[in-house]
Amino acid sequence: MGKRVLVVDDANFMRMIVRDMLRPNGFEICGEATNGIEAVTKYMELKPDLVTMDITMREKDGLQASREILAADPNARIVMVTALGQERVLLDCIALGVRDFVVKPFTKERIISAVEKALR
Amino acid sequence: MVKINAKHVNPFVEAAMRVVTQVAGIEVRRGHLSYKAKAEPSFGVSIIIGIYGYLTGQIVYSLDATLAEKLVDKMLEGKSPEEKKIMFLDALGEVANMITGNATAVLNQRLDQVLSITTPVIAAGTHLSVHLVPKPALVLGLLTQYGPIEISIAVEERETLQET
Numbered sequence: 001m002g003k004r005v006l007v008v009d010d011a012n013f014m015r016m017i018v019r020d021m022l023r024p025n026g027f028e029i030c031g032e033a034t035n036g037i038e039a040v041t042k043y044m045e046l047k048p049d050l051v052t053m054d055i056t057m058r059e060k061d062g063l064q065a066s067r068e069i070l071a072a073d074p075n076a077r078i079v080m081v082t083a084l085g086q087e088r089v090l091l092d093c094i095a096l097g098v099r100d101f102v103v104k105p106f107t108k109e110r111i112i113s114a115v116e117k118a119l120r
Numbered sequence: 121m122v123k124i125n126a127k128h129v130n131p132f133v134e135a136a137m138r139v140v141t142q143v144a145g146i147e148v149r150r151g152h153l154s155y156k157a158k159a160e161p162s163f164g165v166s167i168i169i170g171i172y173g174y175l176t177g178q179i180v181y182s183l184d185a186t187l188a189e190k191l192v193d194k195m196l197e198g199k200s201p202e203e204k205k206i207m208f209l210d211a212l213g214e215v216a217n218m219i220t221g222n223a224t225a226v227l228n229q230r231l232d233q234v235l236s237i238t239t240p241v242i243a244a245g246t247h248l249s250v251h252l253v254p255k256p257a258l259v260l261g262l263l264t265q266y267g268p269i270e271i272s273i274a275v276e277e278r279e280t281l282q283e284t
Contacts, residue, residue: 010239011217013195013210056217058239083221088234103225104218105142 003119004030006048008039008065009081010057014104018052018081021108022115036060036068043069043076050119052111053098055082055089063092070097077118081111125277129153129258131226132179132271135219136262140269143215144194151261151268158255162270164188164245167216170238175227177255177275181216185244187267188212213240219271 005027009015019029031046033039035057043051051069055062062080069076078098082089085103093101099118102111137148161182169179183191192211196204220237228235257274 011210011214013207013214016207056221056237056239083218084234084237085222085225086228086234087225088228088231091231092234104214104221105139 002026002028003049004028005115006031006033006042006046006051008033008051008062009054010034014054018111021111025112027115036062036065039065040068044072050077050079050115052079052081055080055084063096066096066098079114079118126258128227128273128275129260131223132219132273133260134226135222136269136271139215139218139222144191146191146194146264146266149263151263154259156257156259156272158257165212166243167213168241169216169220171224171235171275173233173235174278175235175275176278179220180272182270184267187264187269190266191215209242209244213242216240
């Protein structure tokens with residue numbers, strides 16, 4: 001059984017890209033969320049091995065959702081997958097305890113390597 | 121008087137060229153640079169993203185339907201026509217999101233604050249009229265083999281806003 005991944009992104013297109021890259025490489029997509037509120041709820045419900053998390057989303061952004069997930073489960077493994085490649089954002093993610101930071105657009109190799117590294 | 125600055129343009133040119141080539145394999149060349157009194161789109165498909173932080177304003181991406189369809193077609197190679205139809209607007213919004221996000225990484229070299237962007241708003245259709253807050257914009261033309269892309273950049277620095 002592959003490691004279970006929760007994919008969080010408000011864009012259906014982006015969730016499909018992540019799903020299509022991870023599934024053939026042995027990962028199970030156990031759930032998807034379209035905003036930060038759903039991400040927190042589904043994390044508690046599904047207890048995935050890893051979360052791929054977008055930042056810019058309506059309702060609740062990925063930084064706040066990650067903060068809440070990590071407060072509830074300090075061992076949560078979160079990989080940020082975002083178009084916002086600013087250094088300040090990267091520093092905020094590191095301070096939060098996020099495991100890796102993937103800037104969109106990304107290659108299959110880049111996301112798989114980030115996910116595998118985060119799961120070690 | 122609102123001031124617009126040409127230094128804000130290059131990060132968008134470079135990001136657009138890199139992103140469109142990577143996600144769709146379509147080569148993008150630099151076109152003309154012009155000025156508009158309002159950031160209103162010229163073509164049938166428009167994607168609007170807001171920027172806020174020390175820079176505030178909006179970026180309007182505009183392209184014609186043929187190029188938009190080609191772009192999505194190439195981004196979703198191997199997917200069924202139904203899936204392409206369902207994801208059409210979503211995929212275009214994501215391209216604009218990636219270009220804007222990548223551009224802000226170059227624009228914002230400051231460590232004391234984040235330059236945030238909004239989720240994209242997409243409008244598509246014939247005889248479409250998009251009304252935006254009237255702000256002057258630098259308009260950047262980009263060329264592809266399937267048609268032009270227009271990026272209208274209407275942003276101003278917060279200090280300028282405070283002075284007016």
